[in-house]
């Protein structure tokens with residue numbers, strides 16, 4: 001059954017969990033350049049440097065200070081309250097939606113706690129560091145291990161399933177994303193074109209704000225529980 005509520009999340013939903021966003025003033029892209037750490041060309045040119053960037057983020061994500069916040073928990077409760085009706089599509093590579101209990105979940109940009117082998121394509125849960133010397137646990141090849149993350153210029157994951165859900169959902173909710181990165185930033189137009197009600201919950205208007213029929217601005221940990229409650233009472 002296709003979900004009637006599709007929820008797109010971005011880095012803003014994890015901000016109050018202690019993870020940096022990308023384009024806020026002190027965000028990740030103010031410290032490193034996309035071209036140096038988040039493209040296949042960067043990885044080919046400087047694999048050790050790209051590994052170090054993701055090793056730092058993988059270690060940080062597993063720090064005791066990082067945990068799901070009320071927004072992640074509210075989305076998991078919404079899924080439990082409306083069985084089979086909710087799908088979360090996240091741009092985030094953190095695991096906070098899973099840790100909050102979300103199961104109907106697509107990581108369209110991959111997952112920081114997974115690594116895959118360029119030689120045999122096997123993907124593995126991965127909590128330690130990676131380096132150009134890391135052997136593949138499946139085929140033992142060395143030099144092919146990479147973060148299981150979608151870089152710029154690479155095709156996001158599960159796009160068919162995402163577009164099928166966007167084409168039939170009744171409500172599309174965008175949470176904590178600036179609407180800069182495609183194809184995710186185009187999802188609101190897809191959903192609206194298919195007749196869905198479109199809602200933006202964000203700290204400030206995103207690039208696509210004009211496409212949303214309902215807009216609420218403020219921190220996700222406050223906005224999302226209240227909005228999820230409203231959806232549960234309405235359905």
Ligand code: BV8
Pocket residue numbers: 009010011012013015016021022023024027038091092093109149150151152153154155156175176177178179180181182183201202203204205206218219220221
């Ligand atoms: C692709 C993993 C094609 C890496 C990331 C048009 C069509 C198609 C492609 C393009 C196009 N135009 C340009 C492109 C190319 C490119 C692109 O979009 N570039 C942009 C910069 C212009 N897109 C791609 O390359 C994509 N691939 O299209 O492939 C293709 C076709 C055929 C065959 C092969 C390929 C791939 C994009 C994926 C890149 N990987 N992530 C990693 O994480 O290291 S994307 C990167 O940006 C981030 O990872 C994140 O996932 C994503 C989006 O960022 P946001 O989540 O929105 O975060 P941001 O900081 O921007 O915003 C945070 C928001 O939260 C703000 O609005 C803020 O106000 C708010 N906020 C802050 N605090 C709070 C809050 N909200 C609520 N509460 C708070 N407390």
